[in-house]
Amino acid sequence: MQLGMIGLGRMGGNIVRRLMRHGHSTVVYDKDAKAVAGLAADGAVGSATLEDFISKLERPRTAWVMLPAGHITETTINTIAGVMQDGDVIIDGGNTFWQDDVRRGKALKERGIHYVDVGTSGGVWGLDRGYCMMIGGEKQVVDRLDPIFAALAPGAGDIPRTEGREGRDPRIEQGYIHAGPVGAGHFVKMIHNGIEYGLMQAYAEGFDILKNANIEALPADHRYDLDLADIAEVWRRGSVIPSWLLDLTSTALADSPQLAEYSGFVEDSGEGRWTVNAAIDEAVPAEVLTAALYTRFRSRREHTFAEKILSAMRAGFGGHKEPKQPGAAKPKQ
């Protein structure tokens, strides 16, 4: 089956490679001609412009857009939609906000163009491991594209089967899901990332408490010097909390027990924020997912204005003078 790919960054490029490994043909475009040439050397059909790209696709065309969410994705989709025809399909595989999918899907449908949103997880490991895909769109369109998704998915591999799933949609065990109509794919991917934030923060806090178990503010017989790398590793083996994120933590701590090379300024992508917005729209109390997001916000500031307000109040009612340097935690008396 033929697929066109716009955007040959780490994700887009590897998706094309994995498709070709599975015998699919690809047409590729990127504003960076070198990226196009690189994939052409691997067997893809290169193209020099978006118009050229569209002209090289067989009808009904399938164009996968794999660009940073937002303005560039929006304008690219508008451009190719302008030259696409009835029955063609645009796939947005980026980190698009699901409500943008809904809006776009409606607008394109009026022009006979199908829209499919694919939330893709797997990161730098996807070329070999495959991509977990969460897909939104019309049933017959998603079904028609199945060979593409099947090739990109990780497959059942040696992951133990879950009991009680006999007779259910077999695509799930291959690692991809048609979650619902347009937008559902990115919606489910958004929640995936929201959960990811929460899981990461749970581990992070736990290791922070382990790390600080030897501070001087504690009574001498209540202090421990703990080997965090060993603890991360042992928890991978027979405990209740093994996970891929713990695997990564164990690797990182084995390599660098103090993690000194990490600045601690932690970025967030849109999904964590949108997850909280969705929780609020649904009136779901999402304390943990929200706290995980806020930790990242806080990590990127030297100080918040809120903290200065606190200091100002304390000076006001108690004459307290805050220290000018970060210091040992004030011990429990």
Place this chain on the structure above:
Amino acid sequence: MQLGMIGLGRMGGNIVRRLMRHGHSTVVYDKDAKAVAGLAADGAVGSATLEDFISKLERPRTAWVMLPAGHITETTINTIAGVMQDGDVIIDGGNTFWQDDVRRGKALKERGIHYVDVGTSGGVWGLDRGYCMMIGGEKQVVDRLDPIFAALAPGAGDIPRTEGREGRDPRIEQGYIHAGPVGAGHFVKMIHNGIEYGLMQAYAEGFDILKNANIEALPADHRYDLDLADIAEVWRRGSVIPSWLLDLTSTALADSPQLAEYSGFVEDSGEGRWTVNAAIDEAVPAEVLTAALYTRFRSRREHTFAEKILSAMRAGFGGHKEPKQPGAAKPKQ
């Protein structure tokens, strides 16, 4: 009535002064002889040692200990208890952990010495405004000491009376409460401070959002340059959220709109921590009081180890490189 005071810092000294203003006689001790001399000049009976102090008190003696909570309070109480007699009273007016009160009260009772714990609020303003007092101890002892508490309390003043309180304990409207047996005073004061943390943080976050309403990450027509000092002041007048803490905030912002002289490292005292511990012992979900405490913890660090763990995981699964400098928030796409 006669009261002995050990510890002539800001709080202890002003309590003695306020008592003398109301015609009570005082005996004072501090390890700093100058502090003793200062109050002696104001009319107190000074003493040179703890033994001297005890010897100058009339029986049944009343000794108010106003020292930093913890070791020094503990040893001082043990010392004077060793020379006090049946029927004498020790008042701990410091920021003592209420479970220490319970333990001490029991031990002293076996020796016939009464123990009273007084949680005292009012800070630097108490000399003139009076002190809000939360008292724990045996009824007849607290009743006997009433002239002391009545003198220290702020009195009814011009604070509007609450409807429906006719016939209730008249001490409450004077600003002091016999909350219960030994420990109850510090328990109630602990919760007072826990609430204080939550209130402060609520205002602080609100002003932080106002402050950041003009950041570049926002769409141009969704940015506001707001005058925080004016907003704090206007909220004092007819809104739902006036409070003394807001008064202090308004004063601080009028004086220094950016609060640039505040470091933002915010200390915490034991009460905020103990409040959370109490919530946990009671299985009460105290999200806000706990979050307020954690904000202070976080404010005193350059970065947490938790944040480095997050960065390490992100590098592991996505090849993400975190920035080395704090920066503008990554905007919503």
Place this chain on the structure above:
Amino acid sequence: MQLGMIGLGRMGGNIVRRLMRHGHSTVVYDKDAKAVAGLAADGAVGSATLEDFISKLERPRTAWVMLPAGHITETTINTIAGVMQDGDVIIDGGNTFWQDDVRRGKALKERGIHYVDVGTSGGVWGLDRGYCMMIGGEKQVVDRLDPIFAALAPGAGDIPRTEGREGRDPRIEQGYIHAGPVGAGHFVKMIHNGIEYGLMQAYAEGFDILKNANIEALPADHRYDLDLADIAEVWRRGSVIPSWLLDLTSTALADSPQLAEYSGFVEDSGEGRWTVNAAIDEAVPAEVLTAALYTRFRSRREHTFAEKILSAMRAGFGGHKEPKQPGAAKPKQ
């Protein structure tokens, strides 16, 4: 000065009454003819339809819309804008989302109609206490309407003046603020309500811990039966945490110590949610304001699906069977 009011509910009706008390003339409309008749009896000019209402206003017209935020406000504004003329003013005094103000202000400006948004605090007490107002709009329009705002504002009263405010905008001390361009009024009011949620939750958690201080799960010598009504009252007097919200709490507890007549299902209005959304857009960590919102979400459910997921996991890894009835907290071992 003349003002037209659409929407004669508790808020709109009392605003009209307060304006008339201050000598202003009013034209009023409500879909409920009785409400119109009631205010007409008090001296307002009644109107039978929106067209009638507009026709009775002198040019440049000033129409204050005081309706539930959302659809009804939107359609009403569209209707009157259709018959208003260059230079006329529409005031939205409801709980409108500030981004709707921005959108409307732009659309109306193209037609020469001015838009002013007024966040109004004061609730049922405003008729006599006055309303704290947060105003967004063009300077010359807000200035022209000053007599209206001055009449509605609480005035300086006997609230102590804040030091260091000499020479600043005198309107602030009267209880109203021109916060910025269109939308700024509702933005500031939104944050006011966000803070309100946080403050309320801080008190609420504190009283919850006090209330549960006598549960059986606690050691016998660590239990207290506390009088919450007395504690609320004593904190009003000389402590660090007096506020109007505490006044209300003290009144409520004096009247009903167990608060048994309250269901505990707590509603939220849009402002609390929008505050969190704003915090997220600005990347401000607003833990306390968010936790306060989530508590309300949770209060309205019998159980969350999240809790069932927890139970299902616990059954899965440990064979734990959750109880079918709510029960005493499992005590600390």
Place this chain on the structure above:
Amino acid sequence: MQLGMIGLGRMGGNIVRRLMRHGHSTVVYDKDAKAVAGLAADGAVGSATLEDFISKLERPRTAWVMLPAGHITETTINTIAGVMQDGDVIIDGGNTFWQDDVRRGKALKERGIHYVDVGTSGGVWGLDRGYCMMIGGEKQVVDRLDPIFAALAPGAGDIPRTEGREGRDPRIEQGYIHAGPVGAGHFVKMIHNGIEYGLMQAYAEGFDILKNANIEALPADHRYDLDLADIAEVWRRGSVIPSWLLDLTSTALADSPQLAEYSGFVEDSGEGRWTVNAAIDEAVPAEVLTAALYTRFRSRREHTFAEKILSAMRAGFGGHKEPKQPGAAKPKQ
């Protein structure tokens, strides 16, 4: 090697069985004679009293106590310590609070008895999967007991090895760790459970948002009916968030999509609470681990007193009447 086991519940019984499978000899005691008889039938040496139990152990004796943490563990250890001799070892494998270990370890050491604390994870699956063990105690004692731990540990199995661990303690990859001196085992296990709470809550909130994605309060084109069982399963395959907890969730949802048979009252054990206490003692902001604990607290109440306080305040300032029934979330306007 010989091991004595006191407490033949699910955990203790299976530990004995696993040891015997690996060729170790065991002496067992339980107050329930049937439990003793059952294991005796499997090859263990039964005993009728604690004295009998001790008498059947070869010197230096090793007695593993596997009882509910708290009073019963304490008294049992005191009893057997009274008849044990210099060089004997007591292992506490239960969910003991690590500070109790420290206290006991000191007291026993004075009498020449060694104390080892073992935090054990693996639950009902441990007999076959093995137990992840976190061990605290003196080096030579833990080393001497190694055959026991090696038999109980899961072993390296087919879990992929972590890079960069060459030359490190080989026990870690077998699934057990000598974490440090007495108390360190339970300390690390405590944090393990604290993290577990956070991970569980992160998944739970995510599924809650997915579940409520179709509520009527949402705009019609922003609603999705999602298949949670399929989503849980697909995330096991190539996403960022696979884990054993997700495996369990997938199984539970496949079996019961609505989880209707779960009450939603979620218990907590001591470890989650102690984790938060430890965070506070170290001044580590542990927002997520704490929020996860508080969710469980809240789940066990019909309503909190805090919520009633909120309702009472709302009635006071706005005349709001809360509904008497739980209802649909009030939608965003």
